[in-house]
Amino acid sequence: MESDTSEAKKAEPGSALRRNFLRAIGAGVACAGVWMNDPLRAATPAEEAAPPDIPGYDWRKHKWAFGVDATRCIGCLRCVEACKAENGVTQDAHHFRTWVERYVYLEGDEHARVDSQSDPGNIAASGSQQAFRFDNRYASAPVEKAFFVPKLCNHCTHPACVQVCPTGATYQTPDGVVLIDHSYCIGCQYCVQACPYGAREFNHAMGVTDKCTWCYHRITKGLQPACVEVCPVEARVFGDRNDPDSPISRFIRNNRVSVLKPQTGNAPNVFYAGIDKEVS
């Protein structure tokens, strides 16, 4: 073997040079790789680094989740209006962080008739795009079954939107909330496409994507999200799953809850009671 190589060396003087060169390049690339990757490797997981500087709040101690009881919702849309006021969402009929859908089966219907507050008929009933109301279009119709379903960002355990974001503008926090860093959002809207729930809206005025944060500025101060705060019938439930006595833990324990589109593998953290298969 040894002799073969040395003979080969002698036979082809240029081969040693080439081999050395390739070795040098290989080592260089390996070193560069280690060097370039260093910040990534040095980055500690979120659980180990000191938590963000939020007074009186430690994100390692919470696991937030949201519940929606469709059997209680009266479709008053106070939550939609409150969300817009609390978060400064664009005041028109096209931008929502949370919304409410109405599912109606008339006699003989196989599929539900669905409308939401931004339906033109409902906007006509409220008289403006700044206030919201469901019109009474089914008042004298033969309704077999009808119910309202509030919707919002599901803050998934495996969020597709975070996976596709090219700039790290949207991310998941250890306490289970998916947030958007508007200063890093480039407005490409990949996340809007990726979300199976249509929970993300594009703010045309600011050129960034926007969505529900579960009122992160409120829950980190010990308050409820604005929509939960104003819901007059407790159709919206919020709390910490780490606390077995929190409203959400009780809600999940005491109801037959489901999540929307479980087949997508996003593992949502908004749990629904009282919906049927048509709701997705």
Add this chain to the structure above:
Amino acid sequence: MPKHIMRLMVLVAAAAVAGFSAKTYFTDKSYYRYGHYRGDSVAEIASDTPRFRGNAYCKSCHEKQYAAWAGSPHNKPSEGRHVQCEVCHGPVGLHPAREGVPPSFDERLALGAKHVSFGAQDGPPGKLPARKDQTECIQCHEAMPGRPAAQRQVELAAHAGTAPCVSCHDPHAPKISFSGMTDKPKGNAAAGKVLSANCAACHGPAGASTNPAWPNLAGQHAAYLITALQAFKSGARPNEMMAGMAAGLSDADMENLAAYFSGRSCKVSGADKAKVSLGKKRSASCALCHGPAGVSPNPAWPDLAGQNDAYLGATLKSFKDGGRSHPVMSSVAKTLSDADIDNLAAFYASANCK
């Protein structure tokens, strides 16, 4: 090593250094602290100021309204009902300071489809009025398929037409308690009898009017009589004759007079039978407040049974043409034709008032 290879390596190294320097320079310090995102953004998002501040903040100044609300059906947490102040009044922000008060409903309408900023706004100290028309109430209480049966709902057309809900319901304590209201007059009937000499010339010595154009007072609710006298005195109900009569009456005088007249027995004058039966058919919209037979279940609203038909007709016409105004009666009277008014007056004039 050949020169051209050296050059190439130097170029590669220089590009790597430049690339890494640029990356270090342009990447935020907190990027990668927790993961593939800017760590500082978490605290930035969390630092926003909440605009909805909860009942405790309202209670600190508006104690009376809070107490009325706390005992009402709008506050029944045990039944999962919790209609807090900000549900109807909107987010409190930094109220009462104008600065930082989120725009009211009307202001939002004026703003149009804009991204609303919550900075300083021009104008008077921030007020947070709830809407006084029906919209505030029917947002939750309009009967609608899809609303759970446990939710209190009304068919608007049958309940009160287009009358504002607040003309009968106090939104802080919306339940009207008929049982809680007593018709037992507080005043002294004997003292009232002495005073009533001034009224007798028109309303008769025992409250049975001498002229059908003037109302009978006998048997009327004391609470309503007092309200009427107060309205004459304050000018809220303009009437030259009565303004002069009521001007000299103290609150105690009014109570005494009310006690005297409410205790007298009324008598029915009777009217044209054909008109009576037509009037009875038209009386459904009056029945909710004035009772199906013209005897009101609530002492704050007048009994109509046994009242003079000329007076009833004139009163309805004056509500209709704006001579008298009342949030409910003005809108109800506008739906009545002159014939309706005649028939209704006849129906109530002949109804048994006992």
